[in-house]
Amino acid sequence: MTVPVWAWIIVLPLITSPLVYFIGHLGKSRGIFAQRTALLALAATWVAFVLAAQDLQLNGISRLMVGSISLKFDGLSLLLAMIAMVLGSFVVVFSGHYLANEDGQEKYYAMLVAMIGVMIGLGCTNDLFNLWIWFEAMAVTSYLLVAFYKDLPTSLEAGIKYLVQSAAGSVLVLLAIGLVVAETGVLNLDEIRQTAESSPALMAAGILFVIGYGVKTALVPLHTWLPDAHSQAPSGISAMLSGIVIEAGLIALLRSLSALSGVTTFWGPLLMGFGILNMVVGNLMALGQAQVKRMLAYSSLVHVGYMLIGLGIAFSMSDVIGAQGGFFHMFTHGLMKGLAFLAAGSMLYTLHISMGDHRPLLFDDLAGAAKRYPWAALTLSIALFSLAGLPPLAGFMSKWQIFVAGVDTHNGWIIAVVAFAALNSVFSLAYYAPLVNAVYRCEPSAIVLSGKRLPAVMKLPLMLMALGIIAIGIWPSLMNWLTEPAGTALLASLGG
Amino acid sequence: MAALLVTLTIGLPWIGALLVLLSGDERPKLQHTIASIISVAAGISAVVLLWFTSDQPVLSIPMGSAFGVFTFVPDALGVLLAVIANVVGSLAVIFSIDYMKGNEQLGRYYALVMFFIGAMAGLGISGSLLLMFLFWEITAFCSYALISFHNDDPKAVAAGIKALIITQLGGIGLLVGALIINSFVGSYQINAFLAEAESLPFNVLVLLAFCFLAAAIAKSAQVPLHTWLPDAMEAPTPVSALIHAATMVNAGVYLVARFFPAFEIVPGWTTSVLVVGMISALLGALMALVAADLKRALAYSTISQLGYMFFAVGVGAVFASQFHLLSHAIFKALLFLCAGAVIPAVGTRNMRQMGGLRKSMPFVFTVFVIGSLALVGLPIANGFFSKELILEEGFIHGPMWAYIGMLLGVGLTALYVSRMVFMVFYGQSHGEKPIHDGLLWMRVSLSALAIGVFTTWLLAGVLSDLMAQTLPFHGIHAIGTFELAKEIVLAPATWVSLAVIALGIGVWILREPLAGIKNLLRPVARIIEKGLGFEQLNQGIINGTKNLSAALHLTQTGQLNWNILGIVGMLSVLFALLFIGV
Amino acid sequence: MNFSPVNICLLGVTGLVAVGFYGLLTTRNLIKVVIMLQILVKATVLGLITAGNKSGQLYLTQSMAITVIVADTIVAVIGMAFAIQIRRQVGTLDTNDLSSLRG
């Protein structure tokens, strides 16, 4: 059996993760060893990734059978792998200083690398049950990361909520898988789509999938774990959770639902409905937050909402632009929200954590931060405005593509949804803009004045991500190589 | 050549913005120098572009898939906007050399101003709707960032965010419009749409017309979305002059003028534009009449003058509206910059604490009066010709009631301008003695604008000629400057309005004998002073949203059991939906 | 409706899931929350086997069920670890006392 090159993107992080752990145990400065090894592991994975991406473009989708479980590397897998790799690499670089004073860094890096591998695997599988087990593995790798500050009550609180809710969701997914097996007797997604006929049981299964995976995807009102987990986790992990973990849940949901696409036409409107709910609730909850990371967490709900609208359009109209837009937004959201969390994290580091203090970062703490931390302030502002959808930044372009798809349907309701989404985008300025204003005050707050210096290594990921956001904003077709295959892959899995 | 000029006109200010940022706040002198030299260069390139106007794209950049082709079409309508942006922009930058001296964060200030100038020029020249929307949003962003430039002042922050949100709300109209056009016409090109407009489904065209009108109303601060503009006066005064008087607020007028040929067949659309313009002209003038804050009074006057331009488009006089846009940009920038010289000199914005500045600030007084002449519409200032042209067109093509309304507005304008000039420059001095009569660079830009007030009307002929050549869908006829002047001077409408102006000034002069009437109107004045209830409406919406948000915060109890209830509850809801659906 | 074994088992699965979720909704002790999660898992195991019995794919579903049992035992173990650590650091297991993150 020849192993295709893309299999290495999954295998490499998974086999190097224990290595990271053990090497981290050597010597006195565990953290540094572990971080360097993790970087090496990711570098090796990048090589495999580039080769796999080239292979996908030249030779199209490639499949692999392991026993009776089929894996395939298509556009969706590529997208998920790309976001996971980009964010993961930046987070590993960023975390070096951020965690310098903490215990258990070798576990952190080992889990982080394993999580990247697991998520890429999740994107590649074409088997309903195998999808669940990848998903569960992703959850298990993230529990420790969320509750990394295991001595802080708030962090433990966030961790247990995250665990119980995820577990409840995963039980619902299992019930749905049971129903699908009972009705069709197969697990391969393509075969399910071919054999599934419309029946109440399969529709119920679809709903159980939506709710089950929806917990991880943070659909309102299943989102309640998210603000806690995102705000309590170390900032790098907040970036991962928001930028890729909830999106991985969304991809799992899409894969499962697409197998049931022939059962009913309900899924498209359902996804759009959740999109609207997410935007409204996310925006209203983000308004009036005093903590920066909690505000960013709620804004993730809003952005999942935009993705859902694009993907809902794709589901209900078999529209490839909608799917591309949704996936484009998934990518840009990964960048923007990742940058926002890392930039906020860099401030959190200089103002609180480097002092051994785990208080949350408040809006007021950041007053006048631009004076001492011009680059962190600038990149944070870029991320926030991009999230708010101001051109010419990446967030605007991806939203635009979703809107184009919506209006192209010539359906009055969907056009209204688009207008409503645009309205929400404007609304979000009400909580992003004050933060930027605060950062650019002339009079720095007392806390800013007493903050530590920001290490250059932490600035590097911030600047690279900000550059990426601007570049994509000016030249949106830069990412077509990523979003087009993803859109086509989704439509193909819808049977279109 | 044209492509190069277009690139320079937009690109130079942006490069300047970057250079200023990079030169660092430790070297303010270098920042002043870079900003003024580059903005002047950009101004020159914009003016040269007048010789290269064309109705064809001179620069096309394909963006792929959903983003169409970005084109730049330097037709007369667009280049006019670009010239105003870059020329007034460079004067505002020169004014800032003295005005912003000693300020912190100069880099941010100049970078934003230059970024704005480039975007404003781009907004005019872009031939693709998506590109235009991009520039539209960038101008809104710069406006917000400059209004709240003094971030330490919560009032400035609130005003900035308010301006951003209201203009963005309007922007949704443009966004949806652009998307619909792309979807039905198959491209974002404005000219392609104008050519095919009549073949579009009728209801779509109606939707488009009103989407665009909403965008224009918000951007040009027309009633009822005008409330952000007076608040925006927290910005540094050169910014108020540039963005909130001379350029960005014109974008709305530009938009309705640009799409006039497509929408004039939509029933009710031209009337709506006309009514919006008339109401704004009247309410703006009324509010200017009672305002005590010099900059707010000027802002209300801007709303009123923009109302005239809307009115002009509403009666089908696209050329007249653009002509007035040019004149207004010059004289209102002049007035604002005068305010920018007066306010730091006396240390207050309240006109009641000014007075008697005629003697201590003779230079500023002279140029302010010149600007006032134009605003009132007295010959031979540029405002006279353009406003009279609008009134004449309104008299011929518009309904009688609207014309009478606009005439009333002319009288009110004369009244509030007299009041303003008197309160600031005549009477008793109420405050401290001013510390200067305009510094060197302030005087340079003020003089340039004052000269402009007397000369820009001479461009009317060239402008109409260029528009006739490069706007294939607007049906504008070329007319020589002197022909036009003769027509205006001989038109009966002109004499009527001159009489009304005299009446307005007369009322001010006779205000002592008319004090009884004034007292009768006091309650009305109080209502107007409070913004006619629009402000309360805004506040109500904000409070409602905040309460809703606070109520929703309660649902996040933080208790695990309630979190699980979310899961079970949604499951029940979806099952119920399925049950009903099946 | 005939009361074949498969149908009875399906009723049983629904019943157990209902009890488990009711427990999650009402119980306040964290360890008991984890016990309730285990009840849910057992329900799904029964569900999988029933589905296999019904569709004739018993080997397949048995294989899945074994995986589920192992995976969810791990989850339960981590849940208990959380409970113990919370008990150590916060000094309580009551979910009501663990609601400092709200709003």
Added chain:
Amino acid sequence: MLETLIYGLLVGAAIFSAIQSLRADSLLRSAIWLAGVSVLLSIVIYLLGAPQVAVIELSVGAGLVTVLFVFAISVAGGEGIGERSLVPKPLAWGLIVFSGLLLIYFVLPIRTSISSVSDTSLTAVFWEDRSLDLLVQVVLIYSGVLGLVGILAEAKAPLQQSMVDEVAAERERDLQEMEITAVPEVDPPI
């Protein structure tokens, strides 16, 4: 008929056992009732034709998990037992019954499809066909163990209030110094 009776009794007993586990006022009893659910279900699973799973359920579900629970309970104790529910019970009842009934309505009577009984063995399916599941399971166990170690690891220096106070005091001192050295700002022009 007899079959129906046996299944009915076993399943009913399992549900009863689950309810008892929910109602038990001591955690230990609750865990033992859970083991009871496990035992009863493994009999059902055996009857359904899955002896291997029955064995594993019996050993892992009833055995290992119960031992773990007993261990955890002995370490952690039992706050929150018998406290009044935070969610109103009628609401919880209503939602659960409502969605449970609807689920039954959707699922029952389940359609009988033509089933093809495969002729392989569980060994073949588990170790070969589904080998990938097994591999991912290994990853899952690895991360689970690491997670367990991570969460329960003894802190080198537990976070003490005195330390936090010290940091705060230090910062306060810094601030005072800063205030002294801070340069007064120029008032911006209006």
